[in-house]
Amino acid sequence: MDRQLLSKILAQMKKHLKEGNEIGDLKSGALFALGQQLDAIFYYLGHELGTIIKVKEIEDLTKIPKTLKKIISEYNIGKVEITSSTEEIVQLRLRNHSSIKDLINKGIKTNGSFCSFEAGLLAGVVENMSDIHCFAQEVNCCLQSGDDFCEFMIVFQKD
Ligand SMILES: [Zn+2]
Structure with a gap:
């Protein structure tokens, strides 16, 4: 997607x-x-899940990475490392998340993004805490790249 x-x-x-x-x-x-339909459905599911994870609304956008880290760890979503964060985009690396947990290091390769569930989840959670419409996309999936992390980009949509 x-x-x-x-x-x-x-x-x-x-x-x-x-x-x-x-x-x-x-x-x-x-x-x-x-x-792919499945991809979109997984994103939707993740997003729905993200929106029921209640987070106190944050007005200072610079505090989002810290709170996001806390939520990801609290809900055992994966091991997270925020790589960059601006008023428009948060980029992060995720390890050991549910979409790849059982597939990594088994010689399985995918074409392109695989973890749309996590992308939707991240968008939902950040949307909740910022009250700004967001979308998220996996920009680098470990099942494609062979790295030990997947990389996501969360974009704040202001218009
Ligand atoms: Zn991935």
Whole structure:
């Protein structure tokens, strides 16, 4: 699933609806961005789970990485390392999370992103704590790269 593309298309759809324009073609584009169904379903599931993990709302966005780390450890989501964080994007590495736990180091290779459940989960949790719409995408999956971590990017969507 291409979250970035999907997000752009959704923003376009919103604009078109508001202006009373057709969104038919954009719907097809959005389907394309969703990609494999299973991938989208796992993201959705993770996101739903993330939104029921209650976190106190944080107004200072710079405190998000610290709180996110706490939540990830509290719920045993994986071992996390925040690699960069700005007002727009949080990037992190995750190890030992549920999507890859039983698959890593078994010679299994995937094409592209595999851990969309965790991506959705991260987006849901951060959305909850920031009250800003977010999307997350796995930018580097260990099952593809052979690294011992998966890398995620959480993007705050301000428009
Ligand atoms: Zn992964």
